[in-house]
Amino acid sequence: MLVQLRQYKHEEVQFDDNRTTGESQTEDTVNPDSEEYFGKDMDELDVETWETVEHEDDPIQRRSVTIGGVTAVSVPRKPTDEDDPDLPGQTIQLRMGGGIENLAQAEIVEVQDENPQEPEAEGKVSKEDESHGKASMDEEP
Structure with a gap:
């Protein structure tokens, strides 16, 4: 399955610079022209x-x-030591x-099957065919 989550943490504010609380630290430190700086677009990098x-x-x-x-995806019934009620x-x-991974302070956005199997339609009749009735090929109109 492919699982998409949002994870949260407290902001790590550094007051030794000119930044104000609430400004993104990650965006402030990245060169806006990433393709020129890194040779690749930021979306292509695993950052x-x-x-x-x-x-x-x-x-x-x-x-x-x-x-x-x-x-498999599961949520513990009781909060763990890693859970922060302020987030x-x-x-x-x-x-x-390869094992089990825990992601603290996360919310599930979407879970989907990466390789869905189409059910075989052989031997099944759709409700539409049943309700409208079909004339056989031998009947005259």
């Missing part, structure tokens, strides 16, 4: 980018996470071929 959003009038950071190859989300447990 962890957190954006600053507001939650209950406080700035927090959020990122989108997409993970493939997941076989949205909770611990999400992902089971994959």
